[in-house]
Amino acid sequence: MFTLFRKEINGYLSSLVAYITIGVFLLVMGLFLWVFPESSILDYGYATMEGLFNTAPYIFMFMIPALTMRTLSEEQKDGTFELLATRPLTDWQIVWGKYFACLLIVLLALLPTLIYYYAVYKLGATEGNIDTGAVIGSYIGLFLLGGAFVAIGLFASSVTKNQIIAFAIGVFLCFFTFIGFDSLSQLLSFRTIDSFIASLGINEHYQSVSRGVLDTRDLVYFLSFIGAFLVVTKTVLGGRKW
Template identity: 50%
Template structure:
């Protein structure tokens, strides 16, 4: 697994892909939060918090993470190197986890620089330092669990096709539906008493729960289950190729 992890990370950073993903994520967030004169601008909000960032970040990750993971197995299938990879002394799970953790490392590298926003709102608050650290910490933890689930989805969809673009689109669709689709369906009030249950199936509800600063084991189990589910599907696909 470690060998695959190193290989994937080196692949990310030996080409413009890794730097481009990090740059795009940081630039887009920076523009919306500090430059554009819109409802997400922290300076226009009147409150020293990162609510806008934690609202926008998951939507950006829905697109950025599939861009990272789309080549994980699609590229191996397209170039015919998957057979060579599977003949090496490493298990299918070792291959999967190596690629999975490599994509997760890249996402964490993109998220880490945004912690400078904490210092910014710390200094902007009145009095200085009057911010909700518990909520911010919870939101970052929630963002990491979201990223882990999106990465697992992206790794799985990359096993479905040799075409990276198709993998990218499928990954976006599944990630979007799991993040907001169930909540969107519940908002139509067409399931009666089951609307609450439908809403609880979606990622957004669990992300918002963690973002309140209270780490509930049910939310953590939910994200871990989603992640493991798609990694198991990936392993199933790999064994049947």
């Protein structure tokens, strides 16, 4: 698995894929955080990074499917998955190797945004006047969200040989699982059903973690969500006749 993981990372870093993905992410987040008046902290009047953490999930909906769309679909299209399958690797090792490689790229995209936190920390009227606990919780929530979207993108890439179709499926599933259940719950009139349906979506758990309190239920939800999509991805790969 580690050999495949290193191969995937080298593949990303030796091409422009990772650099363009990370660069576009940082540029867009910088614009939303500092430039656009609707979300700029310069117009808020107080030190906060809510603009970044409220916008990042929607950027992830497009960035991560674009990152993962080639992981398995390209292998299938080029016929290289047959060679990969003949090596002493199980389906799980292939899935985990590609998953962790994409997740590392997501982490590398998030790390430079700590500069934004440092800038907000220093530029406040009172230095350090920012809720660091909430920021840490939001970063944890954003990383878990990225892990969930990577699992979705990997699944989307496993069901088709066409990268564009894989991207479209990934974007749709990311969008639906993030806010689709919230929208669906608003169509129902019973409070208990509303709460249950909303709890099935990612957004409620992401917002919960972003408050700075890591609830075990939220952690179990994200791990279960990721595990479910990886199991389906492994099942799709195992069911194909190469």
